[in-house]
Amino acid sequence: MKRAKLRIKSSAGHVETLVNDPEGSRSGIAFIAHPHPLHGGTMDNKVVQMLARMCHDRGLVTVRPNFRGVGQSDGAYTGGEGESEDMLAVIRFVCGHFGNSLPVYLGGFSFGGYVQHLVAREITPAHLLLVSPAVNLYEFGGVPPQTTIIHGERDEVVPFDAAWKFALSHQIGFRPVAGAGHYYHGKLAELKSEALLACQD
Secondary structure (H helix, E strand, C coil): CEEEEEEEEECCEEEEEEEEECHHHCCEEEEEECCCHHHCCCCCCHHHHHHHHHHHHCCEEEEEECCCCCCCCCCCCCCCHHHHHHHHHHHHHHHHHCCCCCCEEEEEECHHHHHHHHHCCCCCCCEEEEECCCCCCCCCCCCCCCEEEEEECCCCCCCHHHHHHHHHHHCCEEEEECCCCCCCCCCHHHHHHHHHHHHHC
C-alpha cells in the first residue's frame, strides 16, 4: 500500500491531505469528508478512518483531507462553502494525477456529508454516501439519485426521523443502524456492514 501525506493548493492556501493508494488494483477514487472542525472533527475520526479502510480494501484510492484550520490545513472554518471549494481542489489534483479516468466516490460523516452534498452539485459521483448527515443543522439541497444515507436509530445529534424524511423526499437509499448513536460508539462493525451493502446497491 502506498501512503502519502500532501498539502494541496486551494483558494485558502493548502489542504493537508492523506492519500492511500492500492496501486495495481485501483477501481476508483474515494474522497471522504470528516465531521465538524469546530467540534473536534479531523481526517483521523474513527468513522472516517473506517470508511477509508473499507474503500481501500475494495480497490479504491482513498483520500482524506483536513478541512480549513484543521491540522496543517490553512484557512479557517467557513460553514461549508469554503470546505467544499477545498474538496473540489483536492479532487481536481488527485484525479489529475491518476489521469481523470477513474470513477469518483464521495463520502461524508455528519458535517462532512453536508460538504459532500455541495461537492456533488459540481461533479457527478459514481456514488454519494452520507453517514449521519446533519440535515437538521444545515440547509441541504438536492442530492444525486445515486446517494445513500446511513443513520443511527438512536442519533442524539441528528434526529433519525429527520434523516429518514430527507431520504424519502429525495427518493434515495436509506440504511438504519440499530442501536447506534451519532458517533457509532460500539457500532462501527454494524456501520461498516451497512456501508458495504450501500456500495453494492
